[in-house]
Amino acid sequence: MFKIGYRTIKSAVGAGVAIAIAQSLHLDFYAGAGIITILCIKQTRKSSYETAWERFLTSVIGLIISWLIFENFGYHPWTITLLLLITFPVMVGLKAKEGIPAASVIISHLYTLQHIDWHVIVNELGIIVIGILVAFIANSYMPSSEKKLLEYQRKIEQNFKRIFREMAIYLRYGESNWDGKELMETAEWIKEAKEVALHNIENHSAEEEKAMYRYFQMREKQFEIMERIMPTVSMLNHTCDQSQQIAGFLEELADAIHPGNTADIYLERLEQMKREFREQPLPVDRIEFETRACLYFFVGEMKRYLIIKKALSKKKATPDSSDKSTTKKMDPSPN
Structure with missing residues (x-):
């Protein structure tokens, strides 16, 4: 029809x-x-x-x-x-x-x-x-796309959670039956959301509309990091203690994708993990050396992931995806 x-x-x-x-x-x-x-x-x-x-x-x-x-x-x-x-x-x-x-x-x-x-x-x-x-x-009145943008925000955040949790599952058990469809969905939704947000800016030019566009730009950069760390995660042996430690970190990070700003907490967790890795004995063979390199790469990329969100939180907050009101405005997610 x-x-x-x-x-x-x-x-x-x-x-x-x-x-x-x-x-x-x-x-x-x-x-x-x-x-x-x-x-x-x-x-x-x-x-x-x-x-x-x-x-x-x-x-x-x-x-x-x-x-x-x-x-x-x-x-x-x-x-x-x-x-x-x-x-x-x-x-x-x-x-x-x-x-x-x-x-x-x-x-x-x-x-x-x-x-x-x-x-x-x-x-x-x-x-x-x-x-x-x-x-x-x-053309003096253009309908706002806020509801549509909030729906994109909700779907993208749900996929972020799923991707992190699937990484954690692989690290814990060494296998996963995940088909990865969330990766393609997220890339497409971010692209569509940015276009809608840009149109919203051209129609209304309010700070909230600009903040929403910056939000989806932030998610796009974070998603690029998530795609980069996936091959690294797949190279880690699930039997080593570090893999279980990273799995726990990813599970907590997935649960923390909600309104508010807790990036500093997880940045400190990453620094703690980095210190613990440094205190461990030096690698004795090629496998241990590659594992240590993967661990440091993971920590560095996740630090960038969190810093990107922290930088956005310093600007004006965007609407909460769980808030259906059009008057209440706040930071969409912490991580």
């Missing part, structure tokens, strides 16, 4: 309103106002405003150049070709490519009329202004 999106509804209603206004003012080609409104409505408020300005600029440029070309060379198909060869490069040079369709609408009106005077100019400017103003009003 198909669904009608919010942008589709705004475009349809906006086009109808623009046409109704232009028609009530007895403007010629009043349907053009609806077309311009549709062209100016975009996914985000920021892109809509930028596009509206480009369409106004290019429409005026197209109107001026059309006046010069048609009045000097007449209304012929080949003059349309000449007009477009001049107009389009000018618009591209002004970095206003988005306005080319709107300018083409104006040019088609002038060619159809076969004459240009002040009445025609005022008529076309009226169509442009009405179309853009209606689009501005339609």
